[in-house]
Amino acid sequence: xxxxxxxxxxxxxxxxxxxxxxCSCFTTQHIKKNAMVLAAGDICRDFYYVSKGCLxxxxxxxxxxxxxxxxxxxxxxxxxxxxxxxxKPSVEFMDALEDTELLSITHADFYRLVETMPQFxxxxxxxxxxxxxxxxxxxxxxxxxxxxxxxxLVLESNPALIQTVSNKVLASYLDIRQETLSRLKSx
Amino acid sequence: xxxxxxxxxxxxxxxxxxxxxxCSCFTTQHIKKNAMVLAAGDICRDFYYVSKGCLxxxxxxxxxxxxxxxxxxxxxxxxxxxxxxxxKPSVEFMDALEDTELLSITHADFYRLVETMPQFxxxxxxxxxxxxxxxxxxxxxxxxxxxxxxxxLVLESNPALIQTVSNKVLASYLDIRQETLSRLKSx
Numbered sequence: 527x528x529x530x531x532x533x534x535x536x537x538x539x540x541x542x543x544x545x546x547x548x549c550s551c552f553t554t555q556h557i558k559k560n561a562m563v564l565a566a567g568d569i570c571r572d573f574y575y576v577s578k579g580c581l582x583x584x585x586x587x588x589x590x591x592x593x594x595x596x597x598x599x600x601x602x603x604x605x606x607x608x609x610x611x612x613x614k615p616s617v618e619f620m621d622a623l624e625d626t627e628l629l630s631i632t633h634a635d636f637y638r639l640v641e642t643m644p645q646f647x648x649x650x651x652x653x654x655x656x657x658x659x660x661x662x663x664x665x666x667x668x669x670x671x672x673x674x675x676x677x678x679l680v681l682e683s684n685p686a687l688i689q690t691v692s693n694k695v696l697a698s699y700l701d702i703r704q705e706t707l708s709r710l711k712s713x
Numbered sequence: 714x715x716x717x718x719x720x721x722x723x724x725x726x727x728x729x730x731x732x733x734x735x736c737s738c739f740t741t742q743h744i745k746k747n748a749m750v751l752a753a754g755d756i757c758r759d760f761y762y763v764s765k766g767c768l769x770x771x772x773x774x775x776x777x778x779x780x781x782x783x784x785x786x787x788x789x790x791x792x793x794x795x796x797x798x799x800x801k802p803s804v805e806f807m808d809a810l811e812d813t814e815l816l817s818i819t820h821a822d823f824y825r826l827v828e829t830m831p832q833f834x835x836x837x838x839x840x841x842x843x844x845x846x847x848x849x850x851x852x853x854x855x856x857x858x859x860x861x862x863x864x865x866l867v868l869e870s871n872p873a874l875i876q877t878v879s880n881k882v883l884a885s886y887l888d889i890r891q892e893t894l895s896r897l898k899s900x
Contacts, residue, residue, distance in 0.1 A: 593856050595849075608849045611842045618855045637755045640838075647834060649829075654841035655798045661848050662782075662795045666804045668770045669780050 527552070529601060530575045535550060538649040548646065551622055552629040558624040564620035570609035572630040576602050579626025582637075583618045594699040595664075597623075597687060607657055623691060657684060673702040677710045714739070716788060717762045717816055723754075724834040724853055735826060735833065739816040744768075744809040755797035759817040766813025769882060770805045772841035781886040784810075784874060794844055808876060860889040864897045 530552065531545050540548070552575065557563060558572065563581060564570050574581065581598040596620060598604045608631060609616035639646040667676055677700060680687055687696065692695050697707040717739065718732050727735070739762065744750060745752050750768060751757050768785040770793050771895065782805060785791045796803035798819060826833040864887060867874055874883065875898065884894040 585853055587856050588859065595852065608846045608853075611846055617850075617857060638809055647838070651834070651838060651841065654838065654845060658841060658845045658848065659795045659798055661845065661852070663804075665848070665852070669774050672775065673768065697783060 527629070529577060531603065533575065533603065534649070537652050538645055540649070544643060544645055545571040546639050547643070548560075548631075551631045551635040551639065555628045555630055557626040557628060559622055559625050562621050564606055564609075564616055566617055566619050567615045568609075570606040570615055571613075571633050573610060573633070573636050574598070574603065576600055576604075577627045577629055580690065581620060581623060581626060581628070581698075582691075583620045583622055584698070587619050590706075592619075592695075592698055593701075594695050597691065597695075597699060599684065599687060599690070603653070604657070605613045614686055623695065668701050671694065673700065673706050674710060676700045677707070678694075685706065692706040714816070716764060719787065719834070720790065721836070724839050725832055727832055727836070731830060731832055734830070735818075738818045738820075738822040738826065742815045742895075744813040744815060744819055746809055746812050749806065749808050751793050751796075751803055751805075753804055753806050754802045756800055757793040757803050757807075758788070758800075758824050760792045760797060761790065762816040763787055763791075764814045764816060765828070766809060766811040767877065768807060768813060768815070769810055769878075769886075770807045771885070772805050777800070779806075779882075779885055780888075781882050784878065784886060786871065786874060786877070786884075810882065811820065832894050860893050861889065863887045863889065863896060864894070892898050 527549050530549060534540055534545060534548060557579070559579075566586065576598045578600050580600070581604070582594050582595045585593045585595060587593055596604060606616045606618050606620050608618075613633060640650050667679065671679070680696075680700065691699070693704050693707055693711075698702045700707065714736050717736060721727055721732060721735060744766070753773065763785045765787050767787070768791075769781050771779045771781045783791060793803045793807050794807050800820060800859045828839050854866065856863055856865070867883075867887065869872075878886070880894055882889050884891045887894065896900075
């Protein structure tokens with residue numbers, strides 16, 4: 527919980543008593559490696575803090591290929607946000623790439639905090655701004671950067687991902703072929 | 714302004730006096746067809762309501778092709794949101810596809826309303842949720858739907874776009890080839 531408190535404080539200026547209230551809404555879950563956290567068609571009912579391990583969200587193409595959209599390694603927050611917001615069935619899947627420890631808050635508790643705690647509304651605005659900007663940058667990067675530049679961006683911003691995530695998943699995350707990724711990693 | 718008031722009310726339950734305050738921050742602009750509203754490298758300083766005409770945002774690929782991300786026909790709101798949020802230089806361009814009439818609010822006025830008017834905070838949360846979900850659905854659709862299905866989605870949700878937007882822009886918006894679009898339109 528200390529790490530979660532620190533992360534929350536780094537995003538919004540919460541008081542200690544506000545952090546107590548927020549953290550009391552989170553419960554711990556343990557997910558085995560490769561276990562599905564959310565299947566397409568299910569409604570995403572939780573928002574996560576990943577304390578250990580790694581979650582990812584992905585779409586399934588019409589050809590049956592997995593397209594990784596988001597990687598959530600340790601000490602990050604996130605969820606299948608479109609379904610979480612709308613409370614309608616998810617198009618994307620979510621699974622654990624490693625044995626993973628999560629702290630999770632339900633949709634009901636999350637939106638109760640948004641309604642009742644002004645600072646949590648500010649926090650939610652920041653989360654949405656960050657999620658939107660991340661998503662738009664991902665689209666930009668796929669259009670305006672080379673495979674090598676996209677690889678180098680991850681290498682700079684989150685080198686641990688390069689070590690821990692399989693080539694198959696990382697290649698689909700970067701939208702490059704596995705052979706290209708292997709060549710870039712070997713340099 | 715009446716149309717803007719109606720649009721604002723359809724998103725958030727504003728009082729008439731709140732709508733007066735909000736609308737007093739908007740000023741009218743006229744943009745000629747094909748004029749640039751925002752160049753890549755510029756900071757996006759305005760949020761728009763398109764009263765007539767059509768705005769679009771697009772990225773430039775490394776090969777110099779335009780990739781249309783967003784179309785804003787009459788009676789919609791939006792902007793180059795990543796740059797508007799961060800107040801850092803935009804990667805995407807914004808131009809007018811037709812002679813266009815805009816009502817615009819500056820970043821400073823917009824965030825002053827977010828800070829001072831609780832209902833405008835609620836409005837901003839809805840805008841961000843909608844923008845995020847739209848963006849994520851666009852990624853989903855490109856991965857999980859056929860060209861024909863993506864065309865039919867626009868045909869159902871916004872048939873006027875099919876008539877008014879050039880084949881070149883619409884094809885890049887749908888991420889399909891112009892020949893494919895011509896074939897789909899002829900059916």
